[in-house]
Amino acid sequence: MMNLTDNERDLLKNTWELFKEEPDNGRAILERLVEKYPKYVKWFPEKDMDKLTKMHVKSFTKVINFIDTNKKMYDKQVDKIIRKHKKEDVKIDMFDDFSEVLIEVLKEKIHPDDLTDEAIAAWRKLCQIIIVHVGPGL
Numbered sequence: 001m002m003n004l005t006d007n008e009r010d011l012l013k014n015t016w017e018l019f020k021e022e023p024d025n026g027r028a029i030l031e032r033l034v035e036k037y038p039k040y041v042k043w044f045p046e047k048d049m050d051k052l053t054k055m056h057v058k059s060f061t062k063v064i065n066f067i068d069t070n071k072k073m074y075d076k077q078v079d080k081i082i083r084k085h086k087k088e089d090v091k092i093d094m095f096d097d098f099s100e101v102l103i104e105v106l107k108e109k110i111h112p113d114d115l116t117d118e119a120i121a122a123w124r125k126l127c128q129i130i131i132v133h134v135g136p137g138l
Contacts, residue, residue, distance in 0.1 A: 002128065004122065004129070008122035009064075009069070011118060012122050012123065015106065015110055015114060015119050016060065016061065016064050018115075019106060025109045026057040027049060029053075029056070029098075029101055029105045030049060030052060031049070032101045033101045036097075043088060059081060064126070067126070078130075078133045078134060078137075081134055082134055082137035085134070085138060086137065091138060092131060092135040095127075095134060096131065099124070099130075099131070103123055
């Protein structure tokens, strides 16, 4: 199983904190997902976008805070992600699409001095770890 290094965890936490400073950034991810992949509009209707944005930002924050440092809390969060997404009939390939869009939006919203190539690699690694952990449950 892949693990994050201490440096990768720091990069994730630092860039996520910068990203979260602007409240509309989280919404930008979901809006881009629907724009790029219109089939996802049924999961992300405009009327629910604020609520869904808050849920996804909160979930990412927990994953970033707990991965490799608090297995019990991380596993609890992954189980919650699986339950919610399974209930909505979300498939694992959708996580790949989300990961792609997440990286695109991070690159647009965070200054390149802060979102270095190393930080982008850490984000890609995190997304793959999540997919590996969530996939079997879907």
